[in-house]
Amino acid sequence: MNDRTEPMIQNTEAFEQLLESHRGILFKVANTYCWQPDDRADLLQEMATQLWRAWPDFDPTRTFSTWMYRIALNVAISYLRNQSPHRRNLVSMSEEHHLVADPQTAEQTSEMTHHRLLLHNFIERQTALDKALLLLYLEEHSQREIADILGITESNVSTKIGRLKQRLHDEL
Structure with missing residues (x-):
């Protein structure tokens, strides 16, 4: 191994370790x-590819998870735009069963399933940016983190979250 390949291998290993430790974000x-x-x-494959392509420009003074969210969400939004409208709205009947945890009673199952499906249906109907906003909000990121990830102002985040909450409240 020569002097040029050693930093590249270390850089690749660092990327793989960070990607593995934060892979939940991608999912x-x-x-x-x-x-x-x-x-x-x-x-998932496209997000990983784009993260690898962007890796040389990663600023280590920033948090990896914020950088990763920003790229992953941009890739997802682009991916969604490139899907045909018909295909993007298909939902398998079996998908509903994956939304249910293992609750203790049938009544809890029914209520949890109903609420989760309502939330998923609400999220599915939102714009790509609002989906990203909801995802980050539900993950309990601060408004500052959401603003940084999405590249919008904190006041814009606050306004959009307030409007989304109101729309959700109105629908439910």
């Missing part, structure tokens, strides 16, 4: 934007 984003397993797999 959350993919599950938010894609209902079909094949689409999710394609989106």
